[in-house]
Amino acid sequence: MSIHAEIQATVGGFAIRAAFDAPAGTCTAVVGPNGAGKTTLIHALAGLVALERGKIVLAGQVVDDPARRRRVPPERRPIALHSQHNLLFPHLSVADNVAFGPRCSGLAARAARRRAEEWLEKVGLAEAAGLRPAQLSGGQAQRAGLARAAACQPEVLLLDESLAALDAETRTDVRHLLADLSATRVLITHDPVEARLLADQLLVMETGEIVQAGAPEEVAANPRTPWTAGLLGVNLLSGRAAGTEVALDCGLALTTATPMTGPVLVAFSPAAVTLSTAEPHTSARNTWEAEVGRVQPEGDRVKVFLGPPAPCRVWVTPQAVGELGLEAGSRCWASLKATELTVRQA
Amino acid sequence: MSRRPPVGVLAMAGVAIGVLGLPLVGLLQRTPWSSLGATLGEAATLEALRVSAVVSLAAAAVSVMLGLPLAWVLARLPFRGRALVRAVVLLPMVLPPVVGGIALFFALGRRGLIGRALQNGFGVDTLIGTTAGAVIAAAFVAMPFFVITAEAGLRQLDPRLESAAATLGAGRWTVLRRITLPLLAPSLAAGATLSWARALGEFGATITFAGNHPGRTRTLPLAIAQANEAGQPEAAIAMSVLLIAVSLVVLVGLRHRWLAPRRRWPEPSQEIPSP
Structure with a gap:
């Protein structure tokens, strides 16, 4: 019916x-x-x-x-x-x-x-x-x-x-x-x-x-x-795009794979972010140093909240939390491949 | 943790029990127990008992039939002046019954507001001196007890249960019959019993409005007063003991539902495993 x-x-x-x-x-x-x-x-x-x-x-x-x-x-x-x-x-x-x-x-x-x-x-x-x-x-x-x-x-x-x-x-x-x-x-x-x-x-x-x-x-x-975005687990940040460069409102600049211009929304999965203790040298186009906020276990994975410059949620394994010494207030490096970013016109 | 109850509180409670209980003891120690049966078996007493039964039960029935819709209106319909209407409805509870009797006389008596219309329109000669008049007087003082109890019950009832029944396909009548009334039953039973007990003890409004006519309006309380004034204390005492016995039986019967409400449902007897 x-x-x-x-x-x-x-x-x-x-x-x-x-x-x-x-x-x-x-x-x-x-x-x-x-x-x-x-x-x-x-x-x-x-x-x-x-x-x-x-x-x-x-x-x-x-x-x-x-x-x-x-x-x-x-x-x-x-x-x-x-x-x-x-x-x-x-x-x-x-x-x-x-x-x-x-x-x-x-x-x-x-x-x-x-x-x-x-x-x-x-x-x-x-x-x-x-x-x-x-x-x-x-x-x-x-x-x-x-x-x-x-x-x-x-x-x-x-x-x-x-x-x-x-x-x-x-x-x-x-x-x-x-x-x-x-x-x-x-x-x-x-x-x-x-x-x-x-x-x-x-x-x-x-x-x-x-x-x-x-x-x-x-x-x-x-x-x-x-x-x-929060409900479905996706990180969502707003910014302004010029080609494949997006200047986020929060201050960070990201490289994307999709050229755009004007105000955009950038979405990426919490699983797409890799965390490390030292500055990484990888193929990932986007790396930044961030402060760790809350560290919250969710079932068999752990959700880590990153603070400025780009507030977002990241999923890691419980082992990674121990190895990297992730806790509220500590610092770490985040890397994110450009191809993992979805960019939409805002 | 158990502490000794304060002595002052116990003493006051004891005095209160004395104030309420001593008159009863006084009556019982004067009761002519050996001739009680014979006194109660007299024709006049039996007649008063019959009138009392008819009048109190009829008044309780009228209270339920008219009081339930009234309680529903007061509990569920928001309207201007509801507080005033409720005050008027509850007034007979605080009014001296003799005032109620006089008021009824000027409303329903031969020359009263409605009495004349009753006489001209319906050929009702007069209610005064009739059992119907006694029933009206008793219902006047008894109905508020039912209305206040039923309204409280209705207010406690979650209206969302009635909505839920509607979303499952129950029409108004089915909701009333299978949800509202069963959930309201304890309040209705308590209210009906209270109003019946009030009607049974009614004196002032009845004697003022309906008069004191044997076999028609002379209920037990009227007969007791009559006997007492006529210098027949034995008869008065015997009938008083009868009234006390009936009232006690009712109060004890109400104990579970109203005076000391208990859990309505038994404790779970078993744990249900999850699938």
Whole structure:
């Protein structure tokens, strides 16, 4: 079921303006800083927030069109919503929570119960069927909430940070589960890996507007704001280009492989930078001495924040940290091949 | 860490228990236990008991039926003057009941504001002296107890749960039936019981508005006062003991839900392994 949305809505004095299309069966990931209006966007699709202007069309059926005074209430839209707060019904067992949607759609009690058990099985909560929501851990409650929304077998599934409370292993399982669903999915996430793995389309929201939209790889390669670059792990520096020379705003000059003129954005992966203790003599066109800021382990690698002249993030191995004596306040040399730089007109 | 409780606090608490409990002891030591059964079995007593049961239950029912929508409006609808409306609704809780009775008389009596309309329009001769009148007087003082309890319950209920139900396909009626009312049930039960207990003990508004007519408006409290004034202390004491017994049973029954709320759900009996 395809989605066509032109949304203008205000909640608590905060206005959002967002328009996007999603073909049937695709997954759209919405990313953005806290308070960007992502939840409001999803609530507008669900019908929990009224549009001031605009239009929402689900598979050709207009469900919201204030200009024509048309507004289909949430329970009659072909949607199901999983909120980040889960909102499990405290007086019902986990199984009855999951069976709630199927019951509302007219399924008989026994069939609804069977569907609930299937979904609890899929999210690995089969044994929790008889428990009350208050007895679940955070991750279990999130899986139960997800199962409750999915058990409605909606044509559009709206997911508000549905994987945030899961541990790494469960998260992978649930991500595969989400990827296999046939519903058109709209998913809010803070996890760049999740966004890149699940989404056919990425929407970046900041201060109530969609600032960038496109395929995840496309957005990662061509991030338009520092926030997007940070989210996708890419370093992004602005400057002014003259040929293959870029004078960065921060003072450093970089050599690139792509001639350009005027204001540009230079992007490079944190993995593209090599660190050394002495001034390196390599084929890399760009070398500079920098002060080490924070040194932060991330899984099996370490993220090193470099200070002036070019603030950026660098990934190194834990061994390298020891060998180079990297710690906050120490100095090191950075080298970066010109071919690793992506330059875009700003 | 356990410390000896301060002696002063214990002493004051003891005095408080005395103030509240001594009258009860005074009544019980004067109770003619041997003739209690016979006194309570008298026709007049049984009649007052019947009137009390009918009037208090009907008043509680009226309080729930009208009070629940009112509580919903007060809890969920923001409107100008809501504070004033709430004050008016709760006024009967602080007003001397006799004032309520007089007010009801001028509103619903033969020459009252609405009484005349009732007489002309609906052929209702008068509410005064009827059981219906006693029910109205009791509901007037009892309904605020239900409204205040139900409103508090509604305010504690997370409206996002109702929205969540809607996004799962539940219409208004289903949300009310399967989410709102079940979650509200403890508050509604407590509020209904409180208003019933208040109606059972009602005296001033009833005698002022509905009068003291045996078999129609003479409830147990009215019968007790009547017996006491007529020089029949044994009958008054016997009926008082009956009222006390009924009230105690209700308060003890309410203990779990209202006086000392406990955890509503049992502790987890097992750990659920992750997949």
